[in-house]
Amino acid sequence: MNTSRYAKGSGRPPVHLASINTEGSAAGHLVFAGGVAGDRHVPFCSHDELLGMLKDLICARVPFSVGGMCPGPADEVGLLIDNAELTGPCIELSWTGSQQWIVRETANASGEWQQEPDASEIANLIFNPDSLKRAD
Structure with a gap:
């Protein structure tokens, strides 16, 4: 039997993937x-570049927001894992x-x-999204 870990937090959430927006194909x-940096x-x-970025985020232990009324990034990544386009596990962030x-x-x-006492034992709480930007 597998044991998964979780940690509770309060205040401002860590940097997390809030949405995946596609424009066109x-x-x-x-x-x-x-x-602290805002959105x-x-x-x-x-699609291949998106998969590469998502793989980097999984490896870096960056949290993916769960959906509410519509699917969130955690749901989308879960489908990509189920379809063998990515491998997991990933880190989810939800609000209570x-x-x-x-x-x-x-x-x-x-x-x-x-339960872990410190969220940093599970997730990367100081991830810099600029590290994903590709050099031109």
């Missing part, structure tokens, strides 16, 4: 929120109330959850 931009947009030109959030590892067939 495959180009678009990733929107990051949280942290950041990082463009991508193709005003200024209250949880980060958790996703893993197939998790039977138990273990």
Whole structure:
């Protein structure tokens, strides 16, 4: 049986992928929120470039926001993992109330959850979205 980890936090959430916006066939931009810098947009030109960025984010343990009324990045990445276009687990960020959030590892067939006292044990809380920008 697999054990997944989670941690609770309060106040401003860490930098996280808030949305994946596509414009046209495959180009678009990733929107990051949280942290102290405000929203950041990082463009991508193709589906392959998007997959490369998402892979980098998974490896860097950057949280993906879960959806509410519509699918969020965590849901979209989950589908890409299910379709074997990406490998996981990834880190999800969700809200439990005003200024209250949880980060958790996703893993197939998790039977138990273990609480960590510090969210930095699970997620990268200081990620810089500019590190994804490709050199021209």
